[in-house]
Amino acid sequence: MHDTMKESGRTGPSKGSVPEKMKALQYSGPEKFAVVQIDVPQIGDDDVLVKISACGVCGTDLHYHKGEFLAKWPLIPGHEAAGTVAAIGKNVSNVSVGDRVATDPMQPCLSCFHCTRRKPLLCDSLTAFGGNVPGGFAEYCRYPARLVHPIGDLPDLEAVLVEPAACATHGIERMQIEVGSKVLLFGCGPTGILLAQLVKMNGAAHLTIASKGGPKLDLARKMNIADDYIAISDTSPRVQMDALASANPYGFDIVIEATGAPTVLEVALNYVRKGGKLVVYGVYDESVKIAWSPFKIWENEITILASFCSMGHIPHVMEYIKAGKLKLEGVVNKTFRIEEWEECLDVVRRQEVVKAAIAFD
Known part of the structure; x- marks a missing residue:
């Protein structure tokens, strides 16, 4: 399917492989959220559509909940996502449909003052998936292909730790x-x-x-x-x-x-x-x-x-994981559905878990 889509120039999923609608946890403003049915994201020639398996819950999500940092409404949070490639754009060659991937949520503009001085982490126009564009607390999410990284058979609840x-x-x-x-x-x-x-x-x-x-x-x-x-x-x-x-x-x-x-x-x-x-x-x-x-x-x-966050460090992390040097098992010890977000927030606030994650079927 990967080669067929590249040759045909199609930028979306093949008919019937991906639904038109999806469930997502969406904020309309600070502390105002609901589980909604919305359109599955469209992808461009250089994009990937990821069917989200799990997405870690981070302390940063508590700040987004209050409307802080880069929060932009409507907001679908979630920046520690892992899942399976559901569709690819015609120019994509680094992953194939069906690949399991972890996602890098930070996309610098590459043309601002800081980016042109080799400091993309300090970008003046940073795109943050789960912050100012839709993230991983949804059944599907669009990413530029260069922000997704194959993870092989790494379990979902360990894969969400790749970004942190x-x-x-x-x-x-x-x-x-x-x-x-x-x-x-x-x-x-x-x-x-x-x-x-x-x-x-x-x-x-x-x-x-x-x-x-x-x-x-x-x-x-x-x-x-x-x-x-x-x-x-x-x-x-x-x-x-x-x-x-x-x-x-x-x-x-x-x-x-x-x-x-x-x-x-x-x-x-x-x-x-x-x-x-x-x-x-x-x-x-x-x-x-x-x-x-x-x-x-x-x-x-x-x-x-x-130290602010990462910028292109997922391949380095994967080297540690492939070498068996980074222990991830057991860190995520509680999962929630997006419908249980209120309960998840309370548990994370009270520090009753080591690490929580949103999980999908």
Whole structure:
């Protein structure tokens, strides 16, 4: 079918292979959503239509829910999608109908000030699938062919982690970890679990995870992805935080803040050793402000850097997966239908799951 469609120049699915209508979770405004029946997306010559199998739920989706970031109405969220190629445009050659794929949700314009200076991640006109164009919380989604990547027999609930792992891979590039480094990671949510594994494979001699106790930290221990695990109490966090400082009087070469909690980010600076790096990785409300001592940063020559998301890193992630180096099984531990979105939001807000995903038949 792949070759036939290319030769015939057809840009859509063959008649009868894809329905005309589909179910989708659609927002009409901040916190206003419904499951709707809408047209299946049309594709162009360079596009792919993906039948979505599953799509991960990310903390960013909670921001989109409130109308933040790139949210544009009407909005179909979902940026961690995996599925099967249902149709291809006539110019597409990298995938075939029937291929199972993971999707990259970020499409730079390639012509703005930043794109032309080889910084596409900072694009002024970024197209974000699941943000300002329809995403993966629907039965079908259109993507440019270059944004879909074959995943072979990788299970759906592991495939939805490919995109967040790509973000973590970009973070590793930003950190430039020196061989033999001591690293402290605050937070072990799904992103933290992926980051931890990549940190250990890319220069860190010793990794400490500090996180509130619960299923996420329990999973991190079970997966054996760090050298030390510190359970931070909700009621008396100062006890564990002081003990962490005492046990590491020279601090850490790299401290990664991946909780998204401003209070944690503010104190994280205190654990960076002289000449070390603080990595701002978590997602924070745009209105958040924190206080750091510029003298401390200056005197100790501390580098503060951030990692936004991925840009073209899925092939790198797939190399780790093919080599059996990146552990993904069990991270997604709860699935929901789009009709259960309200329940899913509540569970994610209350942090009762390690990772949730929307699943389709």
